Amino acid sequence: MMFNRKNTGLGRRTVPLVALTAAAALALTACNGGAGTPGETGAVEEQTITFIPKQLNNPYTDVVLSGGKKGSEEAGFASSQVVGPLEASASSQVSFINAETQAGTDVIVIAANDPDAVCTALGEARSAGAKIVAFDSDANPDCRDVFISQVVAKEVALIQTKLIAEQIGGSGEIAILSATANATNQNEWIKFMEEDLASNPDYKDIKLVAKVYGDDDDTKSFQEAQGLLQAHPNLKGIISPTTVGIAATARYLSTSAYKGKVALTGLGLPNEMRPFVKDGTVTEFALWDPAQLGYVAAFAGKALVEGKITGAEGDTFTAGELGDRTVEEGGVVIVGPPTVFNKDNIDQYDF
Amino acid sequence: MSETTTPRSKPAPPAPVADSTKPLADEPKGRTGAARILASRDAITIYALLAFLIYAAVAIPRFASPVTTGFLLLDVIPVLLIAMPMTLIIITGEIDLSVASTAGLTSALMGVLWAGGMDIWLVLVICLLAGTAAGMFNGFLIAVLGLPSLAVTIGTLALFRGLALVVIGDNAVANFPRALTAFFTSKLGATGIPTVMIGVVLIMLFFGVLLHFTPFGRGLYAMGYSKEAATFVGINVARSKFWLYVGSGVVSALAGIYWTLRYTSARSDNASGLELAVIAAVLLGGVSIFGGKGTIPGVIAGVLLIGTLNYALRLGRVSDVVLITVTGLLLIASVVAPSIGSAIREWRHTRRVRRQFSQNSA
Numbered sequence: 001m002m003f004n005r006k007n008t009g010l011g012r013r014t015v016p017l018v019a020l021t022a023a024a025a026l027a028l029t030a031c032n033g034g035a036g037t038p039g040e041t042g043a044v045e046e047q048t049i050t051f052i053p054k055q056l057n058n059p060y061t062d063v064v065l066s067g068g069k070k071g072s073e074e075a076g077f078a079s080s081q082v083v084g085p086l087e088a089s090a091s092s093q094v095s096f097i098n099a100e101t102q103a104g105t106d107v108i109v110i111a112a113n114d115p116d117a118v119c120t121a122l123g124e125a126r127s128a129g130a131k132i133v134a135f136d137s138d139a140n141p142d143c144r145d146v147f148i149s150q151v152v153a154k155e156v157a158l159i160q161t162k163l164i165a166e167q168i169g170g171s172g173e174i175a176i177l178s179a180t181a182n183a184t185n186q187n188e189w190i191k192f193m194e195e196d197l198a199s200n201p202d203y204k205d206i207k208l209v210a211k212v213y214g215d216d217d218d219t220k221s222f223q224e225a226q227g228l229l230q231a232h233p234n235l236k237g238i239i240s241p242t243t244v245g246i247a248a249t250a251r252y253l254s255t256s257a258y259k260g261k262v263a264l265t266g267l268g269l270p271n272e273m274r275p276f277v278k279d280g281t282v283t284e285f286a287l288w289d290p291a292q293l294g295y296v297a298a299f300a301g302k303a304l305v306e307g308k309i310t311g312a313e314g315d316t317f318t319a320g321e322l323g324d325r326t327v328e329e330g331g332v333v334i335v336g337p338p339t340v341f342n343k344d345n346i347d348q349y350d351f
Numbered sequence: 352m353s354e355t356t357t358p359r360s361k362p363a364p365p366a367p368v369a370d371s372t373k374p375l376a377d378e379p380k381g382r383t384g385a386a387r388i389l390a391s392r393d394a395i396t397i398y399a400l401l402a403f404l405i406y407a408a409v410a411i412p413r414f415a416s417p418v419t420t421g422f423l424l425l426d427v428i429p430v431l432l433i434a435m436p437m438t439l440i441i442i443t444g445e446i447d448l449s450v451a452s453t454a455g456l457t458s459a460l461m462g463v464l465w466a467g468g469m470d471i472w473l474v475l476v477i478c479l480l481a482g483t484a485a486g487m488f489n490g491f492l493i494a495v496l497g498l499p500s501l502a503v504t505i506g507t508l509a510l511f512r513g514l515a516l517v518v519i520g521d522n523a524v525a526n527f528p529r530a531l532t533a534f535f536t537s538k539l540g541a542t543g544i545p546t547v548m549i550g551v552v553l554i555m556l557f558f559g560v561l562l563h564f565t566p567f568g569r570g571l572y573a574m575g576y577s578k579e580a581a582t583f584v585g586i587n588v589a590r591s592k593f594w595l596y597v598g599s600g601v602v603s604a605l606a607g608i609y610w611t612l613r614y615t616s617a618r619s620d621n622a623s624g625l626e627l628a629v630i631a632a633v634l635l636g637g638v639s640i641f642g643g644k645g646t647i648p649g650v651i652a653g654v655l656l657i658g659t660l661n662y663a664l665r666l667g668r669v670s671d672v673v674l675i676t677v678t679g680l681l682l683i684a685s686v687v688a689p690s691i692g693s694a695i696r697e698w699r700h701t702r703r704v705r706r707q708f709s710q711n712s713a
Contacts, residue, residue: 056670056671083668084671085671087624090523090616091610095422095665096665098422098425101418101422103668115525116615117618120613
């Protein structure tokens with residue numbers, strides 16, 4: 001119990017104080033040195049941009065942010081920072097927004113964990129003069145200038161029907177292997193695909209024979225793919241609009257007799273699909289490029305700061321090498337059509 | 352250096368064996384009065400806070416402004432609130448890990464009731480009652496049934512968070528009255544001090560007076576040293592504990608209400624992890640985790656120290672990874688340093704006593 005004794009000597013009492021301040025001072029100086037020049041605004045060429053993702057250390061976020069960094073440099077920001085919580089909780093982003101407001105950043109690019117929880121803080125940032133760009137996940141439209149959205153649901157659907165039609169030569173039976181039966185985005189895409197197959201004369205010989213659900217579970221998706229091919233011996237193609245489903249199906253096809261005979265497309269991650277594209281199981285599939293999201297967000301921020309756009313419908317700005325973008329209804333900017341990956345370009349992507 | 356501060360040839364706290372034969376008047380007195388207060392453990396925390404504030408004001412651009420006061424205080428208010436009853440509980444040698452879950456439950460309840468069309472003032476009253484009930488439940492299990500507080504509150508930590516999920520599910524309610532949410536982030540004129548700070552100060556005063564100026568408060572220290580001895584001198588240990596947990600529940604509910612209105616978002620995961628932030632700040636403020644030691648001013652300084660450090664590092668755009676590492680190290684340093692200090696003192700004391708003994712017998 002000697003550790004529980006009352007302190008008696010003044011000299012030794014200073015030890016924690018010294019340790020405390022030393023630790024704090026050390027941490028601060030060490031880190032300030034590497035953090036560039038925060039808050040040095042004023043002149044036009046000294047504009048700064050800050051990215052606040054949903055959480056740090058997430059592979060998808062890293063790709064988005066790498067695009068953001070590239071975009072910030074090309075758009076001409078003096079400095080760009082990334083700050084954010086380690087945990088994607090609703091209110092954790094607020095203190096980061098506050099600190100950035102005070103640091104006087106000109107543009108805050110945020111992927112909101114909760115559209116409303118960040119609202120008050122973003123409002124304060126705006127009244128302090130910052131422009132707010134939401135990306136990836138929208139904040140309440142009242143508290144941001146523009147929202148950079150990946151893609152339009154319809155485009156995601158149509159590119160998949162287009163790819164499968166090309167790969168099966170425009171006729172034959174196809175099936176869809178989706179995630180869960182009540183996934184909102186999946187069902188929206190499937191609805192557009194069905195409409196497209198029914199209405200487009202080019203697709204009149206294509207017949208959708210089955211829709212199955214792999215529940216975004218690797219094993220279940222694998223088994224569902226297996227079952228599809230047994231149940232439909234004349235199947236010529238599978239669309240899997242989910243990254244888990246397409247990878248599992250590709251794995252099954254690559255080891256089966258159907259390899260190269262049954263076409264597979266959908267939405268997949270280049271890193272997961274690379275071996276199957278290289279071994280000929282899959283020819284082409286699609287996904288949006290997350291890096292473009294950050295890239296366009298940086299240019300939108302620049303256009304807002306320079307007053308070229310206000311976030312009103314119809315405003316246009318140039319997003320570097322990606323060309324012109326238009327602000328649509330509700331202040332939404334669409335990044336662009338999904339990227340199509342094949343053996344020629346898949347090595348350029350790392351996510 | 353350190354030798355000069357202890358010039359006594361005899362040990363400061365009378366060693367029970369060596370000195371029991373001497374009259375008490377001959378013993379060197381411990382430090383008293385102002386000197387004692389100025390060198391106490393919580394005074395150290397206050398110095399550290401002041402030192403850091405000065406450092407930050409000089410070294411970090413834009414830190415010294417009323418804007419900092421506003422944002423910083425808004426950030427620390429939930430911790431500051433819950434730290435008050437937590438201090439009292441830890442002083443009695445117990446703990447309450449369920450505080451953040453109680454706040455989350457309150458938030459969830461608030462969202463559902465408000466979305467259901469209930470009058471906002473009635474909603475607030477019901478939320479406070481829910482917090483009271485949560486505290487009474489803890490108090491009943493710990494004080495009446497005599498179960499260990501650590502086990503009970505680990506259980507209720509999960510239970511209350513689970514109930515919050517049952518109440519509101521994955522939904523979030525955001526459309527609280529604009530006037531009310533605006534009030535919760537409003538500032539007192541140009542000072543930058545949030546308006547709600549007035550209420551927080553009242554709560555701090557309440558717990559400060561309760562702990563330091565009432566027999567109830569002095570009894571808590573006694574309980575922290577020895578529950579048996581406290582019972583023996585006529586302190587109702589069970590009743591004291593029960594009311595402490597009720598108080599903790601009520602304050603946690605207040606923190607939950609604050610959280611919901613400040614972030615304009617009622618969710619089941621609100622304030623998650625807050626209990627650890629609170630306990631860390633309380634320990635940094637000089638409260639002994641073994642019980643029996645600690646003061647409200649020290650804890651307030653501890654909470655503000657961690658809050659300021661967080662805010663300053665964020666303003667300096669230091670990564671959160673570094674931030675949690677720094678606060679972790681700080682906490683360990685603050686807990687370990689006094690222990691090492693007293694271990695060294697103990698060792699020296701024993702050695703001195705031994706030497707005296709051998710001289711006497713020679």
